[in-house]
Amino acid sequence: MRDIVIIGSGISGLSTAFRLRKLGYDVVVYEKDEDIGGNIKTATQEGYTFELGPQTVLADEEVMAFFKEAGLEPLVASPSSKNRYIYKGGKLVPLPMSPLLFLFSPLLSLTAKLRVLKEPWASGPVKNEESIADFVRRRLGQEFLDYIVAPFVSGVYAGDPERLSVKYATRRVYALEQEFGSLIRGALKKKALGPKGVLVSFEGGLYTLIRELARGVEVKRENVVLKIRKKEDRFILDTREGKVETKALVVSSPAYTASYLLKDLSWSASLEFDRIDYVPVVVVNVGVKSGNVPEGFGVLIPRREGKRILGAVFSSKLFPGRAPAGKDLLTVYLGGATDREIIELSNEAITEIVQKELREVLGINSIDFIHVRKWKRAIPQYTLGYGKYLNLAKEMEEIHRGLFLTGNYLSGVSVSDCIRFSEVTAKKVSEFLQ
Numbered sequence: 001m002r003d004i005v006i007i008g009s010g011i012s013g014l015s016t017a018f019r020l021r022k023l024g025y026d027v028v029v030y031e032k033d034e035d036i037g038g039n040i041k042t043a044t045q046e047g048y049t050f051e052l053g054p055q056t057v058l059a060d061e062e063v064m065a066f067f068k069e070a071g072l073e074p075l076v077a078s079p080s081s082k083n084r085y086i087y088k089g090g091k092l093v094p095l096p097m098s099p100l101l102f103l104f105s106p107l108l109s110l111t112a113k114l115r116v117l118k119e120p121w122a123s124g125p126v127k128n129e130e131s132i133a134d135f136v137r138r139r140l141g142q143e144f145l146d147y148i149v150a151p152f153v154s155g156v157y158a159g160d161p162e163r164l165s166v167k168y169a170t171r172r173v174y175a176l177e178q179e180f181g182s183l184i185r186g187a188l189k190k191k192a193l194g195p196k197g198v199l200v201s202f203e204g205g206l207y208t209l210i211r212e213l214a215r216g217v218e219v220k221r222e223n224v225v226l227k228i229r230k231k232e233d234r235f236i237l238d239t240r241e242g243k244v245e246t247k248a249l250v251v252s253s254p255a256y257t258a259s260y261l262l263k264d265l266s267w268s269a270s271l272e273f274d275r276i277d278y279v280p281v282v283v284v285n286v287g288v289k290s291g292n293v294p295e296g297f298g299v300l301i302p303r304r305e306g307k308r309i310l311g312a313v314f315s316s317k318l319f320p321g322r323a324p325a326g327k328d329l330l331t332v333y334l335g336g337a338t339d340r341e342i343i344e345l346s347n348e349a350i351t352e353i354v355q356k357e358l359r360e361v362l363g364i365n366s367i368d369f370i371h372v373r374k375w376k377r378a379i380p381q382y383t384l385g386y387g388k389y390l391n392l393a394k395e396m397e398e399i400h401r402g403l404f405l406t407g408n409y410l411s412g413v414s415v416s417d418c419i420r421f422s423e424v425t426a427k428k429v430s431e432f433l434q
């Protein structure tokens with residue numbers, strides 16, 4: 001019998017495994033794929049080093065401390081990564097980084113700016129749970145939604161602000177309104193509206209994080225877990241290599257997999273988790289001759305601009321060594337909640353779209369290298385009413401002592417959310433085993 005089995009070797013599973021090992025526990029991780037890391041995948045081809053999943057981690061003090069504990073030295077993105085662009089009317093418009101620059105920015109019309117200035121007097125918190133779109137329209141107006149918030153929502157969730165819950169998808173923003181009755185007042189008092197931290201990656205890309213966390217952890221690759229049953233005080237797992245018994249079980253797979261794994265423990269939980277919407281995303285890494293890619297983090301393209309590209313990260317501008325000399329690397333994103341059909345297109349058709357739109361947006365005429373990666377179920381959507389899934393996970397853990405649920409559908413979707421949540425999970429597991 002094992003003490004702790006973890007299902008899934010994504011960042012949620014591996015950071016939990018790492019913390020539990022540090023606490024002195026014997027841990028084994030079951031991973032269905034040949035490779036570990038889940039969404040985190042770095043590739044190297046033709047002199048380019050590129051990410052197929054997440055690109056950077058927004059690391060606060062807590063996450064930085066975790067990296068240090070893991071013996072990792074993060075690379076901080078170049079200072080120019082503070083420059084972000086929004087594509088509007090055929091041009092890249094810098095995202096204003098201060099209230100004064102905002103007043104002079106061509107990003108919003110004068111009417112929209114006046115509307116934003118009225119924010120502290122907008123109608124206060126409403127009783128019903130609101131979508132991000134309704135919340136932003138109420139507080140800041142439609143143009144602010146279209147040209148600032150919606151592109152950021154697609155940058156994080158590849159999501160549709162009309163469907164995402166402001167309470168669960170953008171917790172900090174929601175909390176500011178609850179606490180201060182105004183985002184502007186709250187931001188001034190707290191000196192920040194968005195999440196705090198620095199953008200980091202690692203030498204060799206984000207996969208370095210995965211490799212280091214897995215060092216010394218027993219990971220059983222290509223070893224899918226098919227079924228979980230509970231017998232008295234232990235769990236019995238059907239794995240590819242036979243039955244495995246464990247006292248504590250951490251399920252860190254995506255919700256749609258947790259759904260079938262939990263079927264024998266709770267039919268209704270299984271049905272509910274299967275309803276969580278994961279949107280498709282296509283990630284296209286493009287190598288180009290240097291010259292057209294500006295210094296900065298990247299560009300977001302509002303849907304109103306009529307493009308299929310959601311945005312592009314200027315990857316070689318963030319960290320050194322991502323492209324050969326004289327070349328730049330861009331990572332382009334397509335799909336999401338507002339363009340699910342893209343996943344059905346062939347790689348050739350996607351390449352054509354990317355080439356055409358990069359020409360229009362950045363004036364790039366020739367491409368040196370291209371790599372297309374499709375994620376059919378990329379990112380879980382924290383839609384209206386999402387609280388019921390979080391409550392359900394808690395209930396499952398209370399009813400089935402020794403079961404712990406984690407993963408980006410419970411912790412928040414960013415890599416740093418997953419890392420922070422692993423501390424909570426590891427603590428719960430450790431208390432249970434004592």
Ligand SMILES: Cc1cc2nc3c(=O)[nH]c(=O)nc-3n(C[C@H](O)[C@H](O)[C@H](O)COP(=O)(O)OP(=O)(O)OC[C@H]3O[C@@H](n4cnc5c(N)ncnc54)[C@H](O)[C@@H]3O)c2cc1C
Nearest residue numbers: 008010011012032038039053054055225253407408414415
């Ligand atoms: C295209 C893309 C871009 C992103 N960009 C960013 C970004 O720039 N910054 C950021 O912070 N976040 C980003 N994210 C989000 C972030 O990468 C993910 O939320 C996070 O990596 C999810 O980690 P996880 O461990 O919860 O899940 P996963 O990475 O999905 O890991 C789950 C693991 O469980 C395994 N598994 C599933 N079922 C079984 C089974 N039955 N038996 C055994 N193993 C099983 C899977 O194979 C997988 O390895 C991005 C995500 C995507 C898809």
